[in-house]
Amino acid sequence: MGNARLQSIHVHPVKASRSLSLREVVVEPWGLAGDRRWMMVDDGGKVVTQRGRPRIALAAAEPLPGGGVRLSAPGREPLTVPVPRAGGTVPVQIFRDKVEAVPAEDEAVHAWCSEFLEADVRLVHLDDPATRRPVDPRYALPGETVTFADGFPLLLTTTASLEALNALIARGEHAEEGPLPMDRFRPNVVVSGTEAWAEDGWSRVTVGDVDFRVAKPCGRCVVTTTDQGTAERGREPLHSLGQHRRVNGKLVFGQNLVPLGRGTIRVGDPVRFSG
Numbered sequence: 019m020g021n022a023r024l025q026s027i028h029v030h031p032v033k034a035s036r037s038l039s040l041r042e043v044v045v046e047p048w049g050l051a052g053d054r055r056w057m058m059v060d061d062g063g064k065v066v067t068q069r070g071r072p073r074i075a076l077a078a079a080e081p082l083p084g085g086g087v088r089l090s091a092p093g094r095e096p097l098t099v100p101v102p103r104a105g106g107t108v109p110v111q112i113f114r115d116k117v118e119a120v121p122a123e124d125e126a127v128h129a130w131c132s133e134f135l136e137a138d139v140r141l142v143h144l145d146d147p148a149t150r151r152p153v154d155p156r157y158a159l160p161g162e163t164v165t166f167a168d169g170f171p172l173l174l175t176t177t178a179s180l181e182a183l184n185a186l187i188a189r190g191e192h193a194e195e196g197p198l199p200m201d202r203f204r205p206n207v208v209v210s211g212t213e214a215w216a217e218d219g220w221s222r223v224t225v226g227d228v229d230f231r232v233a234k235p236c237g238r239c240v241v242t243t244t245d246q247g248t249a250e251r252g253r254e255p256l257h258s259l260g261q262h263r264r265v266n267g268k269l270v271f272g273q274n275l276v277p278l279g280r281g282t283i284r285v286g287d288p289v290r291f292s293g
Contacts, residue, residue, distance in 0.1 A: 170274035237268035
């Protein structure tokens with residue numbers, strides 16, 4: 019189809035926290051500027067996500083000039099967190115990857131995060147996304163890196179596929195849970211004007227003047243069952259994805275992208291794709 023457009027852009031300044039919608043954003047080799055450069059880790063250095071602590075969905079992070087963030091959450095006073103000074107990295111684990119990261123310098127930051135999640139957690143920053151964390155070598159080209167995103171620089175979804183999925187949910191056992199909003203899937207870029215599931219056949223995508231390659235379909239987890247406004251969980255969309263969208267043992271929705279260049283993308287940009 020020739021009328022595909024960039025419907026919306028979303029970044030997540032702190033991994034697993036509330037998404038932030040933008041009108042335009044700079045595309046860097048490792049993802050969208052400001053996306054998932056911060057994350058919380060537990061007392062063993064392992065990433066904290068909505069998988070284990072859905073309440074993190076209620077926390078928000080406003081990007082600040084220079085890369086810092088302003089944290090806010092229900093019942094908490096907002097807190098400004100500057101980018102920590104260079105050096106002093108600590109090893110952290112994000113799923114199978116071990117990465118060097120820089121802890122926030124002010125102990126008040128760790129106290130704020132810990133009190134909100136009712137767990138001992140720390141906030142860390144990815145100081146050098148160009149070198150710290152390679153993309154999964156099974157799907158990467160040489161030199162590709164990623165931030166604290168689950169595995170790839172960007173996640174693309176389409177409005178037509180969400181409509182198709184919601185139609186499946188409406189006919190299923192848990193119809194009362196639908197229709198689901200797109201924020202359940204925590205995408206970076208949402209495309210309108212395509213056929214449902216058309217993205218399954220794409221290998222290249224161009225948004226405006228920026229090219230991306232499609233690395234692999236996105237396997238979905240329990241986070242998609244989490245209401246991003248309340249942190250409460252249901253059964254959908256995993257129930258319906260399990261019945262209709264199972265690929266190589268994974269429940270899939272959306273496509274993982276890797277940028278092939280730099281540039282700026284804007285809501286309303288034309289989107290072109292090829293197989």
